[in-house]
Amino acid sequence: MLALPGVILLIIFIYGRPQEWDERFENLPFLYLWLGLAFMGMGLDLALGKTRLRTTPQLRWAIFTYLWCVLTLGVRNPAEFSEGFVSISVTFVLFFLIAHSPEGFKGFQKLAGTVLVMGLFVAAVAVHQGFSSWQCLAMTQTIGGSRGEAGIPDGRSCELRVDCREGPGADPDTEYLCERVGLFKTSTINGRVRWRGVLQDPNELALTSGIVLPFSFALFEQKRSFTRALLVLASLLVIATAIILTQSRGGQLVFATVLGVYFVKKYGIRGAIFGAIFAAPLMLLGGRGGGEAEESANERTEILAEGLIIYRMFPLMGAGFRQFTEHHWLTAHNAYLLALSELGPLGMFAWSAMIYLTLKISLVALKRYEHGAQFAMIRAWSMAVMAGFCGMMVGIFFLSFTYHYVLWIYFGLAGALYCAIKSVDPHFSVKLEKRDVYRLILADLGLIGAIFLLSKRG
Structure with a gap:
């Protein structure tokens, strides 16, 4: 699998942002270098017959979302077309490469392991930063x-x-x-820890670190060793501490969701109790309170109302990709609202179809391979991807994550999991069926209704 080194380096670059903390890397085109290396490797893999290009369930909806973003931007704001086109193109290509480059579970585990390592890396930097000196x-x-x-x-x-x-x-x-x-020229913002680049918002750091936690569980499920047990314990401590230091209420919900989904699905009532025990300290210690928290909540309520107004101004195509801030001084702080207001109902449906199918891949796999020791690996990783993505779905309700690299990396990981399962069981299939379309429409309408009610809260 010659494509994997380029894809792994690309993930490391997206999370690590070396060009932002070391001047020596500032002018090096890492992004395009690793993209080129990944595409060249994928081409060689296909030419040499080392891998076979499989169509993932989300691909057609990813293509539609990508093209719709390009179209709406070209219609609404041609002056920003060049910059916006590059941005959404990189996002789509990132998903495509991660979803379609690995062949089998070895490749998938390398990608998932890379995401786990980078999630722990940014969390560890945040913990060090949170206990460093004031300057x-x-x-x-x-x-x-x-x-x-x-x-x-x-x-x-x-x-x-x-x-x-x-x-x-x-x-x-x-x-x-x-x-x-802290390390790597990082610093807090109003005392809240953060990373750099696409994770310079403490809330985004909390989400990104929280959703990698179940990957350490999956590694332990595969091989129950003392070393991997230590990895699970270290992951819990580092990630929980980082989320506390971000003071992110959304991060608290993500952490609780990840633990709740994982342990309840796997162990039932006993799992719920176990997850609650682990989540309780974070829920008690993390998050902001007082006037600052109230001000933030009021501000977000106002943004929700403004987002619905923007959608009513452009009810068919939306305001256009990356055009929310052309109509309001802040971004939406809600990925679902951002999709509706910028892309309209069609764009939101296509984007939410990717979310639905990402979740469905794990659910179908867990049901299909519920029994049998030979399917233990499939169950472990399907459970991990599902728990992490459930945390993602909760977290992005409070963040403008519609086109965020981290979200599309997880779209790609779910696609890579699908391809890995397909390599073991060619009959494994996940599609958006007619009943799924109805469910998705109802879910989107429900989300819009919930956003409307929250916007009236003030």
């Missing part, structure tokens, strides 16, 4: 030549922001923040 950050030019939120530590310790502005060594022409400074 003054000068909000000057950052890597890439633009003014950014990270800032540059100037070496002075602080307790309050005023210490940085008025203390010894302060530059009167520079804006300062007082934040915790």
Whole structure:
């Protein structure tokens, strides 16, 4: 499988963002280099007969969503077409490569293992950051030549922001923040831990780290060794601590959902009790409270109402890909609303069909291979993908994740799981049937109704 090295490096690049914390990597075209390496490897795999290109259940809906994004952007805002086209194209290609490059479970496990390692990596950096010292950050030019939120530590310790502005060594022409400074030139935002790039929002970091947890469970299910048991324990501690330090209420819900789905599905009532025991400390310690939390909730309620207004302005095609902020100063903070307001009902249906089929792959596999020791691996990974993705579905209700790389990476992982199962059982099949269409329409209408009711909460 010659495509896998390029795909694995691509995943590492998406999560790791080396060009943002090391100037030596700033001008290197890593994204296109790894994309090219992956495509070249896939071409060689196909030419040499090492792999066979299988159509995943989500592919046609991914193509429709991609083309619909391109069309709506071209119609609504041609001036931004070039930049938007590159963005959505990379997102689609990322899904395509992950879903279709591996052949069999060995390839799938390498991809899932890479996602697990990178999820634990960003969580571990966040934990270190959360216990590091407070320093003054000068909000000057950052890597890439633009003014950014990270800032540059100037070496002075602080307790309050005023210490940085008025203390010894302060530059009167520079804006300062007082934040915790961690590894890889990372820093907190208002005391909340975060990573860089697409994960510089603490809420997105909490979601991304929380949903990798069941992959460590799957590895333990495959081989119950002391080392893998330690991996499970370390994953629980690191991820839970990182989510607490993000102060993300959405992250709490993701963590609880992942544990709840995994243990309830696998162990029933006993699993529910076990999951509740693990989730309880995080639910008690994490999340913001007081006036800040209330202000955030009110702001999100206002955004929900604005998103519905934007949809009513463009009821057929939507406002266009990446055009929400052209009509409101903040993004939607809800992936489902963002899909409706930017892509309209057709685009939302296609995008939500990918979500539905991603979940259905695991559910069908768990039902089909419920019994038999020879299917233990299929059950372990199907359970892991389903639990992680259920956490994703909860988390993106509070985040603008419609086109986010992490969501489409998980679309790809579910597709790779489908292909892996197909290599073992050629009769395995998952389709969007007529009854699924009805269910999906009802689910979309239910989501829109829930968003409408929440928008009226204030």
